[in-house]
Amino acid sequence: MAVIGLGLIGGSLAAAVRANRLAGEVVAADKRFDDVLTGLELGIIDEAAETLEQAVRGADLVVVAVPVRATEAVLQEIKPYLSADAVLTDVGSTKASFVSAVQSVFGEVGPHVIPGHPIAGSEKSGVRAANPDLFANHKIILTPADNTEPNRLARLSALWEGCGATVLTMSVAYHDEVLAATSHLPHLIAFSLVDTLAGEDENMDIFRYAAGGFRDFTRIAASDPVMWHDIFLSNQQAVLRVIDHFTRDLGQLRTAIAQQDSATLLRVFSRAKAAREHFSKMLSGQAYVTDMSQNQVTFQLKPGGSVTGDIRVPGDKSISHRSIMLGALADGITEVKGFLEGEDSLATLQAFRDMGVTIEGPDNGFVRIHGVGIDGLQAPRGPLYLGNSGTAMRLFAGLLAAQGFDSELTGDESLSRRPMGRVADPLRAMGAVIDTAEGGRPPMKIRGGQPLTGIHYEMPVASAQVKSCLLLAGLYAGGVTSVTEPAPTRDHTERMLDGFGYHVHRKGATASVSGGGRLAATAIDVPADISSAAFFLVAASIAPDSDLTLRHVGMNPTRVGVINILRLMGANIEILNEREIGGEPVADLRVRSAELTGIDIPEDQVPLAIDEFPVLFIAATCATGETVLRGAEELRVKESDRIQVMADGLAAVGVESTVTPDGIVIQGGQEIAGGTVDSHGDHRIAMSFAVASLRATGPIQVTDCANVATSFPGFVELARQTGIQIAAEGV
Numbered sequence: 159m160a161v162i163g164l165g166l167i168g169g170s171l172a173a174a175v176r177a178n179r180l181a182g183e184v185v186a187a188d189k190r191f192d193d194v195l196t197g198l199e200l201g202i203i204d205e206a207a208e209t210l211e212q213a214v215r216g217a218d219l220v221v222v223a224v225p226v227r228a229t230e231a232v233l234q235e236i237k238p239y240l241s242a243d244a245v246l247t248d249v250g251s252t253k254a255s256f257v258s259a260v261q262s263v264f265g266e267v268g269p270h271v272i273p274g275h276p277i278a279g280s281e282k283s284g285v286r287a288a289n290p291d292l293f294a295n296h297k298i299i300l301t302p303a304d305n306t307e308p309n310r311l312a313r314l315s316a317l318w319e320g321c322g323a324t325v326l327t328m329s330v331a332y333h334d335e336v337l338a339a340t341s342h343l344p345h346l347i348a349f350s351l352v353d354t355l356a357g358e359d360e361n362m363d364i365f366r367y368a369a370g371g372f373r374d375f376t377r378i379a380a381s382d383p384v385m386w387h388d389i390f391l392s393n394q395q396a397v398l399r400v401i402d403h404f405t406r407d408l409g410q411l412r413t414a415i416a417q418q419d420s421a422t423l424l425r426v427f428s429r430a431k432a433a434r435e436h437f438s439k440m441l442s443g444q445a446y447v448t449d450m451s452q453n454q455v456t457f458q459l460k461p462g463g464s465v466t467g468d469i470r471v472p473g474d475k476s477i478s479h480r481s482i483m484l485g486a487l488a489d490g491i492t493e494v495k496g497f498l499e500g501e502d503s504l505a506t507l508q509a510f511r512d513m514g515v516t517i518e519g520p521d522n523g524f525v526r527i528h529g530v531g532i533d534g535l536q537a538p539r540g541p542l543y544l545g546n547s548g549t550a551m552r553l554f555a556g557l558l559a560a561q562g563f564d565s566e567l568t569g570d571e572s573l574s575r576r577p578m579g580r581v582a583d584p585l586r587a588m589g590a591v592i593d594t595a596e597g598g599r600p601p602m603k604i605r606g607g608q609p610l611t612g613i614h615y616e617m618p619v620a621s622a623q624v625k626s627c628l629l630l631a632g633l634y635a636g637g638v639t640s641v642t643e644p645a646p647t648r649d650h651t652e653r654m655l656d657g658f659g660y661h662v663h664r665k666g667a668t669a670s671v672s673g674g675g676r677l678a679a680t681a682i683d684v685p686a687d688i689s690s691a692a693f694f695l696v697a698a699s700i701a702p703d704s705d706l707t708l709r710h711v712g713m714n715p716t717r718v719g720v721i722n723i724l725r726l727m728g729a730n731i732e733i734l735n736e737r738e739i740g741g742e743p744v745a746d747l748r749v750r751s752a753e754l755t756g757i758d759i760p761e762d763q764v765p766l767a768i769d770e771f772p773v774l775f776i777a778a779t780c781a782t783g784e785t786v787l788r789g790a791e792e793l794r795v796k797e798s799d800r801i802q803v804m805a806d807g808l809a810a811v812g813v814e815s816t817v818t819p820d821g822i823v824i825q826g827g828q829e830i831a832g833g834t835v836d837s838h839g840d841h842r843i844a845m846s847f848a849v850a851s852l853r854a855t856g857p858i859q860v861t862d863c864a865n866v867a868t869s870f871p872g873f874v875e876l877a878r879q880t881g882i883q884i885a886a887e888g889v
């Protein structure tokens with residue numbers, strides 16, 4: 159390996175390659191020959207070359223590690239001596255400049271040229287700062303071209319990996335844009351800030367009293383001036399674009415301070431705080447909300463146990479989503495207690511931040527939303543990523559169809575498979591312009607600036623998401639928007655709109671709103687989610703010697719299907735301390751072990767227990783006799799096909815069932831023998847099999863459980879606290 163330029167990066171690479179024995183011989187050349195001799199003395203190279211010719215002759219790999227503006231001269235000089243099959247790479251911070259230097263010297267970028275850029279460094283420079291561990295756990299970006307020879311790419315990648323780095327590949331143009339924003343701009347600001355302050359009269363005092371913040375922020379202003387001079391001039395266009403953007407935003411902050419505009423300051427600062435907390439994702443250009451399906455989490459469950467204690471499960475997901483939505487659109491400040499800090503509702507929260515709403519928190523379930531008024535949302539800078547959340551996507555569709563700006567809604571793999579035609583079609587009938595992917599799937603592209611007109615819609619499926627979507631669009635539509643449901647579905651949107659002072663007319667199965675009103679900020683106390691409580695209602699019912707109290711559970715009559723069904727099966731659930739908080743009924747539930755019997759589940763209970771069937775199937779397995787579910791085809795389009803995935807999971811632990819198009823038949827009393835269940839990334843499937851372990855005779859392993867965090871953060875700890883013998887691996 160020949161290293162041309164033995165500074166911090168060249169020297170560190172030489173040192174790492176030698177330390178890890180990745181090359182037969184490491185030769186270096188530098189226009190400062192003293193540095194090469196120092197490298198030899200420090201033992202980071204094998205041979206000091208006096209000329210570039212000497213370094214390059216016979217080398218299999220040539221690494222150009224000089225300031226980027228010096229590259230072309232170096233290439234010119236080494237050209238005659240470069241062997242035909244040597245790999246030529248570099249380590250510069252801008253890639254287009256290296257490629258154009260190669261082009262001008264060689265006339266083309268051949269298959270042996272692979273530009274590279276290690277995202278590692280230090281404000282220190284020079285060979286004496288060389289460090290063989292500099293690249294360990296850092297990223298190295300390679301920007302191969304279409305004609306790059308794959309073997310050479312693989313060998314160069316292996317070399318960097320051998321130094322402990324992770325290799326990413328991307329295009330030259332993308333690299334330069336990303337680095338202009340994430341590296342070049344911060345360096346420019348650091349240089350500029352230190353220079354400005356050093357020029358102030360009292361600079362001595364400024365530096366003497368400089369606090370940690372100044373030190374942290376300006377560390378990189380001690381970097382090598384020549385190197386950075388070259389970087390800015392080589393990446394000129396991309397850097398100018400981000401400087402302009404930054405200057406504009408800084409100007410806005412200046413104006414906000416001058417005008418005592420607290421809302422803007424708080425909005426920018428809280429958005430930045432959230433972004434900083436998700437820094438690693440920001441750097442790779444991903445959304446702030448985690449795509450949990452990329453995390454591998456496995457539940458390990460030991461069989462048996464009983465369930466006892468006094469617990470409160472996290473806040474209601476449906477109400478949490480809506481609290482952010484309506485709080486954001488209201489006039490004034492809405493304070494929310496008990497907000498669910500799960501990935502789904504956090505996706506909603508972040509999306510509103512992306513649309514310019516200042517939201518403080520969440521902090522232990524407390525959120526303060528600075529409402530922007532019904533017409534105050536701003537265009538987001540990019541697509542709104544809604545993770546795993548069908549509720550978010552469908553309700554957003556209604557809201558965004560009525561905005562003045564275009565928007566795009568995206569989600570994770572599971573959400574990307576779910577049907578959106580059910581909201582897009584009626585919204586189109588109101589005048590919305592929406593594109594979906596094939597089969598009415600996400601992403602949804604929504605054209606802004608379309609006047610909406612109220613419609614009457616008879617919903618073909620009993621869906622609270624569709625109803626809520628249309629009511630939200632109806633807030634902006636001309637005239638009256640009314641929705642009739644084929645069976646009662648959760649009515650949180652209607653209740654909460656009323657709570658925000660927006661009248662919803664309800665008559666029988668029809669809810670309607672008149673467009674053009676406003677919402678007044680209010681306080682919201684989110685009850686514990688009955689859908690999360692459901693796992694423990696079943697757990698304590700099926701496990702012997704159980705006695706569990708669940709506090710502050712939301713008891714909205716449109717959500718209590720799980721209690722009705724379990725009681726029909728013989729469960730022992732006491733409803734205590736019933737009260738109403740912020741327009742939603744709440745109670746404490748005491749549940750004790752009971753002998754359950756199989757039933758024909760009344761079809762009118764299906765929409766009222768729509769999310770609770772996975773765990774009800776576990777109850778059915780532990781009951782005596784047969785349980786039959788019909789009229790529940792909706793389960794097939796939830797986060798997974800919950801009928802099939804549950805049947806497969808039951809089969810995996812030794813329980814047979816009969817799947818029908820719209821339900822399932824389960825013979826109770828079968829042994830749950832244990833085994834490995836694939837949850838298909840569906841949070842409720844994963845938690846249901848955790849509950850099943852209580853009556854299993856062998857251990858159960860549930861894979862793909864990361865999405866439990868979408869609705870029930872802290873499930874594993876709480877389950878363990880009550881007596882379920884659960885451990886999570888890979889968290």
Ligand code: S3P
Pocket residue numbers: 475476477549620621622623624626647648768769792
């Ligand atoms: C929800 C409605 C239900 C439910 C979902 C939350 C809501 O979906 O399954 O978890 O908050 O409106 P459908 O309305 O599509 O049945």
